[in-house]
Amino acid sequence: MPELPEAETIATQLDRCLAGARFGRVLVRRRDVIESNGLSLSAVLPGRRVLKVTRRGKRVVVRLEPAGCLVFRLGMTGQILVADSDERRDRHVHLRIGLDGTRELRFRDVRRFGGVWFSEGDGAAGATGLGPEPLEITAKAFDRLMSRRRQIKALLLDQSAIAGLGNIYCDEALYAAGVHPLTRASDMGPQRRKALFSAIRRILRQAIRAGGSTLNDYRTASGEEGSFQTHHRVYGRSGEACRACGAVIQRIQAAGRSTHLCPVCQPLAAGTA
DNA sequence: CGCATTTCCTGGAGGC
DNA sequence: TGCCTCCAGGAAATGC
Numbered sequence: 001m002p003e004l005p006e007a008e009t010i011a012t013q014l015d016r017c018l019a020g021a022r023f024g025r026v027l028v029r030r031r032d033v034i035e036s037n038g039l040s041l042s043a044v045l046p047g048r049r050v051l052k053v054t055r056r057g058k059r060v061v062v063r064l065e066p067a068g069c070l071v072f073r074l075g076m077t078g079q080i081l082v083a084d085s086d087e088r089r090d091r092h093v094h095l096r097i098g099l100d101g102t103r104e105l106r107f108r109d110v111r112r113f114g115g116v117w118f119s120e121g122d123g124a125a126g127a128t129g130l131g132p133e134p135l136e137i138t139a140k141a142f143d144r145l146m147s148r149r150r151q152i153k154a155l156l157l158d159q160s161a162i163a164g165l166g167n168i169y170c171d172e173a174l175y176a177a178g179v180h181p182l183t184r185a186s187d188m189g190p191q192r193r194k195a196l197f198s199a200i201r202r203i204l205r206q207a208i209r210a211g212g213s214t215l216n217d218y219r220t221a222s223g224e225e226g227s228f229q230t231h232h233r234v235y236g237r238s239g240e241a242c243r244a245c246g247a248v249i250q251r252i253q254a255a256g257r258s259t260h261l262c263p264v265c266q267p268l269a270a271g272t273a
Numbered sequence: 274c275g276c277a278t279t280t281c282c283t284g285g286a287g288g289c
Numbered sequence: 290t291g292c293c294t295c296c297a298g299g300a301a302a303t304g305c
Contacts, residue, residue: 001298001299003299073299076299077298113298157299157300166299167298257298258297
């Protein structure tokens, strides 16, 4: 569930706790959360110092000195926690990295859809396989992306096409732009493309400002909760009335995901001008 | 190659 | 109360 706004919030908070800290002992409890790229965390992390914690797409990137970065993919339930070493931990804490003094960095992930790995080089190394940032992509590049024939929902969820949107913000952006999720991207006219482009940016910015959306599993590093869920217009509202037109919000399947929409505000065939 | 579909995992919710 | 089934979804794997 952590999508771009949640990852951004986590990175910002983590940066405050971690900047300047030096990594110590690495304890791996579950190997399957470590993405194997030949670099052993126990070999490369100890002694490195945290420069900055940033975000790329939905990933949280801990930039290190000497050069390198520790990359977290949070999946559905991944959490990055800073705790005292003797603080209680449950069986879902899969990785522990000692910090200066008595603290440690923990990766906790109940469903284990997340992962963590080390990349050599600077922060850009954490971006492997990711498309452009939705808040940085140019209108022209976005337009080029929209010329594909692929179903718009699937395209927006594809991290290699554009990085950071997940199920929640995808549904919210499509609603705000009046685009039906099953529309082929290339079927959208210039007006719709422009509307979607600005809806994505507007919604992500609003969500970042609100500290993300808190549903079941997500918490910020310090345990605070975001508040953007109160702004959702379609996500999690199937069966309720559309706030714009009163029609019943539908839930369908698209790209293998439950997808929420207003059938009136997001007509499938029309509105492609 | 491009795109769609299936699979992985656990805890919470709801049925009975 | 307890047991069962279903559902959530990011992204890798598999299928076509």
